[in-house]
Amino acid sequence: AQKVTQAQTEISVVEKEDVTLDCVYETRDTTYYLFWYKQPPSGELVFLIRRNSFDEQNEISGRYSWNFQKSTSSFNFTITASQVVDSAVYFCALSEVLGSNYKLTFGKGTLLTVNP
Amino acid sequence: DGGITQSPKYLFRKEGQNVTLSCEQNLNHDAMYWYRQDPGQGLRLIYYSQIVNDFQKGDIAEGYSVSREKKESFPLTVTSAQKNPTAFYLCASRAGTGVFGYTFGSGTRLTVV
Numbered sequence: 001a002q003k004v005t006q007a008q009t010e011i012s013v014v015e016k017e018d019v020t021l022d023c024v025y026e027t028r029d030t031t032y033y034l035f036w037y038k039q040p041p042s043g044e045l046v047f048l049i050r051r052n053s054f055d056e057q058n059e060i061s062g063r064y065s066w067n068f069q070k071s072t073s074s075f076n077f078t079i080t081a082s083q084v085v086d087s088a089v090y091f092c093a094l095s096e097v098l099g100s101n102y103k104l105t106f107g108k109g110t111l112l113t114v115n116p
Numbered sequence: 117d118g119g120i121t122q123s124p125k126y127l128f129r130k131e132g133q134n135v136t137l138s139c140e141q142n143l144n145h146d147a148m149y150w151y152r153q154d155p156g157q158g159l160r161l162i163y164y165s166q167i168v169n170d171f172q173k174g175d176i177a178e179g180y181s182v183s184r185e186k187k188e189s190f191p192l193t194v195t196s197a198q199k200n201p202t203a204f205y206l207c208a209s210r211a212g213t214g215v216f217g218y219t220f221g222s223g224t225r226l227t228v229v
Contacts, residue, residue: 045220091158101147101166108158
């Protein structure tokens with residue numbers, strides 16, 4: 001079975017600090033996809049990034065960056081110069097093939113609080 | 117604009133009553149999903165459906181039922197057999213091919229008293 005572990009339950013930082021959210025996954029699939037979602041207090045899940053297992057290039061998008069390392073089965077997420085609006089629960093997820101369908105397996109989430 | 121509509125946002129029910137949560141999408145997506153979220157537990161899959169009139173149990177299907185009579189609709193019924201129904205419920209959909217294009221609704225918070 002697939003598994004996603006987000007060891008950090010809660011993180012609290014002061015605005016402008018950099019923060020890294022950890023994600024470790026387990027899968028037997030050779031082809032898979034990893035995702036990060038943000039869940040603000042309003043509840044909806046906001047898609048941040050998708051990465052496939054063949055693409056280990058790191059990615060930067062504004063203040064966000066992602067470090068995918070297949071050798072350690074990790075897909076960590078860094079926010080540079082954090083802002084109060086970054087406060088949310090962040091979920092890492094892994095795709096799983098179910099016949100002709102796909103299923104996302106989520107980690108338990110990391111609650112990030114950015115204080116002014 | 118295309119998206120997923122979940123209604124209502126907040127729902128209260130008495131213990132022992134069945135309740136149906138609505139999920140409607142106008143994205144023309146084939147696959148639809150129901151997830152349950154509890155504090156500190158992440159999202160867990162309840163049911164999913166790849167096509168109309170077909171659906172499969174997820175990891176925590178006991179006490180829930182679904183139907184998929186139309187492509188755009190995937191209602192979830194929380195039955196009285198569900199031991200601990202109070203939770204946040206999220207509906208999602210996905211386009212037919214590949215793992216791309218998951219879209220989530222804004223959720224329904226169900227409280228059973």
